[in-house]
Amino acid sequence: MMPSDPLTEALARFAVDTPLVLWLLPLALLPFRRSAQRVVAVASLDAGPADPLSRTIGWTLRGAGCLAIVGLVVGVAGPYRRGETVTRTGIGAQVSILVDRSGSMNETFAGRQPSGAEESKAAASRRLLGDFVGSRAHDQFAVTAFSTAPMLVVPMTDRHAAVRAAIQAIDRPGLDYTNVARGLALGLAQFGPQAANVSRALLMVSDGAAVIDPRVQGTLRAEFARVRPNLYWLFLRTKGSPSISDKPAGEDTPQAAPERHLDLFFKSLGVPYRAFEAEGPEAVAAAIRQIEALERDPIPYTEQRPRRDLSWIAFGMALFGLLVLVAGKLAEADFRRGRGAAARPAATAPERIAA
Amino acid sequence: MKAHLAHNLRDGRFQALAGAAFLAALTFVLPALPLTRTGVSVLAVVDITGSMNVRDYTGADGKPVSRLDTARAALRDLVAALPCGSRFALGLFTERRPFLLFTPIEVCADFAPIDGALAALDWRMAWEGDSRISAGLFRSIEMARSLDTDLLFLTDGQEAPPLPSTGGPAFEGKPGAVRGLIVGVGAYALSPIPRYNDRGREIGFYGAGDVQQENRFGPPPADAESREGYNPRNAPFGGAAATGSEHLSSVREPYLKKLAAETGLAYAHLDGPAGLGAPLRAAATPRPLAGRLDLRPFLGGAALALVLCVFLLPTWRALRFPRRPTLKKA
Numbered sequence: 001m002m003p004s005d006p007l008t009e010a011l012a013r014f015a016v017d018t019p020l021v022l023w024l025l026p027l028a029l030l031p032f033r034r035s036a037q038r039v040v041a042v043a044s045l046d047a048g049p050a051d052p053l054s055r056t057i058g059w060t061l062r063g064a065g066c067l068a069i070v071g072l073v074v075g076v077a078g079p080y081r082r083g084e085t086v087t088r089t090g091i092g093a094q095v096s097i098l099v100d101r102s103g104s105m106n107e108t109f110a111g112r113q114p115s116g117a118e119e120s121k122a123a124a125s126r127r128l129l130g131d132f133v134g135s136r137a138h139d140q141f142a143v144t145a146f147s148t149a150p151m152l153v154v155p156m157t158d159r160h161a162a163v164r165a166a167i168q169a170i171d172r173p174g175l176d177y178t179n180v181a182r183g184l185a186l187g188l189a190q191f192g193p194q195a196a197n198v199s200r201a202l203l204m205v206s207d208g209a210a211v212i213d214p215r216v217q218g219t220l221r222a223e224f225a226r227v228r229p230n231l232y233w234l235f236l237r238t239k240g241s242p243s244i245s246d247k248p249a250g251e252d253t254p255q256a257a258p259e260r261h262l263d264l265f266f267k268s269l270g271v272p273y274r275a276f277e278a279e280g281p282e283a284v285a286a287a288i289r290q291i292e293a294l295e296r297d298p299i300p301y302t303e304q305r306p307r308r309d310l311s312w313i314a315f316g317m318a319l320f321g322l323l324v325l326v327a328g329k330l331a332e333a334d335f336r337r338g339r340g341a342a343a344r345p346a347a348t349a350p351e352r353i354a355a
Numbered sequence: 356m357k358a359h360l361a362h363n364l365r366d367g368r369f370q371a372l373a374g375a376a377f378l379a380a381l382t383f384v385l386p387a388l389p390l391t392r393t394g395v396s397v398l399a400v401v402d403i404t405g406s407m408n409v410r411d412y413t414g415a416d417g418k419p420v421s422r423l424d425t426a427r428a429a430l431r432d433l434v435a436a437l438p439c440g441s442r443f444a445l446g447l448f449t450e451r452r453p454f455l456l457f458t459p460i461e462v463c464a465d466f467a468p469i470d471g472a473l474a475a476l477d478w479r480m481a482w483e484g485d486s487r488i489s490a491g492l493f494r495s496i497e498m499a500r501s502l503d504t505d506l507l508f509l510t511d512g513q514e515a516p517p518l519p520s521t522g523g524p525a526f527e528g529k530p531g532a533v534r535g536l537i538v539g540v541g542a543y544a545l546s547p548i549p550r551y552n553d554r555g556r557e558i559g560f561y562g563a564g565d566v567q568q569e570n571r572f573g574p575p576p577a578d579a580e581s582r583e584g585y586n587p588r589n590a591p592f593g594g595a596a597a598t599g600s601e602h603l604s605s606v607r608e609p610y611l612k613k614l615a616a617e618t619g620l621a622y623a624h625l626d627g628p629a630g631l632g633a634p635l636r637a638a639a640t641p642r643p644l645a646g647r648l649d650l651r652p653f654l655g656g657a658a659l660a661l662v663l664c665v666f667l668l669p670t671w672r673a674l675r676f677p678r679r680p681t682l683k684k685a
Contacts, residue, residue, distance in 0.1 A: 018652075024659075030666045036368050065666065068375070072659040075382070076652045101454075145456070148482035151447070153456045155471035162468035165444070166457040172498075175454065175482050311651055315382040318658065322376035329369040333359050 014310070017078030024073045031065025036325060038332055057328075064324035071318025075311050083307040090138030093199040093295035094156060096229070097129065098187035099170050100206035101145045102178045106171070109239060109280050121236045122171035124281040125205050129167050132288050134160040138301040142190035143167065146183025147175035156190050158301060180204075180262065181212045181220060188223045199297035200229040207236040209262040211254045217265065224269045231266055231273040232291050234284065235259065244275055368668070371661045378658035382651040392646035394441035395639040397535070398502055399430055400453045400495040401446070402510035403478045404486035405561075406604040408549045409511070411542035412627065420628075422540045423478060426509045428628030429538075431473050436632050439463035440644035444502055445472055448510070450483040451490035453498055479555055486515040489523040492614055496533045505639040506535030506620065507631070512607030516567040517599075520576030531619030536638040538631065539624045541606035548604050561602040569597035 016022065105122040119127075133141055142156040143166040154166045184204070191200050212220065224231075235244060242248070244263045254261035266273045274294075276287035363369055403423060410419035434443055442459035460469060488510055499506040514523070547560035575591040584594015608624065615622040621638035625631070 027663060030663070034666045034670060036372065036665045038366070065662075068662055069659065072375075072379070072655050072662065076655040076659060078649075078652060143457075149480050151454070151456065151480040152475040152477075153472060154468045155475065157465075157468040157471070159465045159468050162457065162460045162465040165460045165465075168458040169455040172455045173452075311655075312383065315379050315651065315655060318655070319376060319379040319383075322372060322379055322658070322662070326369065326372050326376050329366065329372055330360070330363050332363050332366075 013082045013084065015080060015082055016074070017080070019077065021073060021077040025070065028066045028069040028073070030069065031062045035061070036065065036329065037061070061325065061328045064321040064328070066321070068318050068321030068325060071314045071316070071321060075314035075318060079310040079314060081308045081310060087300050089298050090301050091296055092136050092138035092140070092299040092301065093201050093297060094140045094142075094191060094299070095201045095203055095295070096142045096144065096156070096187045096190040097167075098144050098146060098183050098202065098204040098206075099125070099129075099167075100147070100178060100183075100204075100208070101151075101170060101175055102147045102206075102208070103173070103175065104238075105207055105236075106173060107238070109236065119281060120171060121207050121238075124284055125234075125236065126167055126171045128281065128284050128288050129170075129205070130164050132292065133163045133167060135292065138299055139295075140299070140301070142187075144183060144187045144190065145170070146179060146186070148177045148179055150179070150183040150186040152186060152190075156192060178206065178208050178210045180206070180210045181216045184212075184220055185216075185223065188220075188227050188229070191227050191229065197297075198299050199295050200227065201232060201291070201295050202229040203232045203234065203291065205234045205236065207238060209235075209258040211258055212262065212265060221269060224271050228271055230295070231269070231271050232287075233263070233266060233273075233275040234287055235275060235277045236284065237277050237279050239279060244277055368665045371665045375658040375661040375665075378654045378661070382654050385650050385654065387647040387649045390646040390648040391643045392438055392440070393636075393641040394438045394644040395635065396442040396459055396504045396642050397507050397635065397639060398444040398446060398455075398459070398495070398499045398504040399507040399509065400448050400491075400498075401426055401430070401476055402448045402486070402488070402491075402508075402540070403476065403481050404449045404513075404515065405478065405481075405484060405550075406486065406511050406513040406515065406548050407540065408478055408551075409541060409546045409604045410549070411544070411546040411605075422511055423476065425628050426538070426540050426625060427473055427476050429625055429631050430509070431470055432629040433631040433635065434462050434466065434469055434473070437462045438644065440646075441642070442504065443469055444504055445469070446495065446498065447476070447480055448491045448495065448508075449481040450485045451487040451494070453491060453495040454482075455498060455502075458502060459504055484515070486513060487523075488512055488514050488610075489518075489526075489614060492537070492618065493524070493526055493528065496528055496535075496618060496620075499533045499535065500528075505635075506533055507538065507635060508535065508620070509538045509540050509625070510611070511541040511604060512539060512611040512614075513601075513604050514607075514610075515601070517570045517601055519570040519573045521573055526617045528618070530617065533618075534620070534638060534640050536621045536623055536631075536635055537611050537615045538634075539606045539608050539611045539622065541604065541625075543605055543608070545600055545603035545605045548602065563598070563600075563602050566602045567597075568599035568601045571597070 106120050108118045108120055138158070140156050140158045141154070141160070141163040143153040143163060145151045145153050154162055157163065187202055187204070237243060242257060242259060244259050246257070246260065248257040250256060263275055266275070276290070278284040278287055407423040407426070408421050410421045412420040412422065412425040414420040437443070439462065441462045443462050444459040445456045446453040447456065456472060462469060492508055495506055495508055549557050550559050550561050552558045569592065571592050579585055579592055582593030582595070584590050606624065612622050621634065623634035
């Protein structure tokens, strides 16, 4: 049979916990050879007339025995219907979060070591991003960290618990440098080859910028043109440090004003781009709310349906068969005891057939 | 009539069938027993320094496989085999400290992201070339303590640069406060270490002159005076260039065992892309997990045994005491 056969597919959804138990199934033929009824010696069966009712009762009892054994064996094996993955459409987006884990993220917005009630930039983004993840059920997230080298933390997934665990880790002590270009490339690579109409967002959270090597710029441009994500830059600005829009007093080179030139580079990419400059936790929260509002598009998501236990059906069948057998045993009459046998012809039938 | 019924009720086969029916009915009403199972909660820290690129494992197809690939395969195998409810966190190690990728995640519901993160582990994530194992291990222990997990530290144990003659830093924590396992990755024989250029392409192997063979920071070793060309002021480490096999790599088992003893962790050698489960379970803190024991298979099994007895017992009896021929149906 071809795997595409609908019958095969339907059957493939059923499975049991302990398939070995199913080897006991041939025992279900036992009731056809042996009877649970009492054996009565009769000289010849031809002594009685052919009796369709007795015959029916006899076959019913054999069928019931078979059903009871099959039901019990299958029930013990633990049958279930496999969980399945259903694709539906919801509202959400694919968000690739690119987090700066350079050492300066562990300072406050005022550029100090956090003390008392003050919150470091990393702690603030951890708290606020953690709220963002999971606020909508059908968003998918990937988390990439970057400092000196980019690190893939969690690939694109809809398991929000895992994404939150990755975000929980971002206020741990960071590493040394900010290497934006490689981080961007890895963040972009997280968008799988999915339908083009899915809303994709690349959210970069950093407190600084770095010069993007002109040799890498071309590659990045090509990648952005291919993936076409909406680009958000959440710039956690330390108080007193230059803003994205500030022109330096001296030479206007990428080295002198990396933030401004990264902004210019992003603007030149030709993808929808917004920069949010946040100088405190409230501003970060406001920026995240805006991003949430902007990224509202249909997104196909998969829903995992849990596996369904089917043992109860098997045990139900077995119970039915057993009750029939029990009834058969209760209705037995004994020729040898003689009395009452003639009064209940139906009850005599089982012995005759089973004998 | 009554006599028939009383006679039938006394019949052993009736009683067995009724018992089986009762057991089958019980499967519908008896709830699953609450049960405590043993799971683990573990932080895995993977060494991704250069020496982990050494290809000294043999894959299923006979081709050499790198230590990092083998360690990654072993971790994926481990996560897949952990009982549901166990928790797994992942960190990287290079230079002198671990870098936490994610805090503990439940291994069944969130298996796909864990597996994806493990698949993405790469030496290119390393932020520096040094490999100070003891410092990294001590900080990993501290990290595991802060996450309230056990530690699984996978490394080949090669310190780069080599430890000074005075030995490495001492462990300042409480030995045994964090339980876990150091996993020695690599073969016991020396193998060359692949070398990569700044674009990440392999360009050969490290030569003897490419790496530090001896740590010449700090005081010279005790035997320095006997060395050729020794001069207390100008050549305290001797006159000759250091020689050694630091450009080659094998699993440094004695060193790792020493570290394990110092920190109260267990040690195991990674023999292939599987087999971490048993040593981890032996070393890890057992974490009680709420489980459920489904009683229905037991009830069903008992009922099945009763039914089979009913059908087989007459045959058995007939075999034991052949009394009279059974009449066959015409």
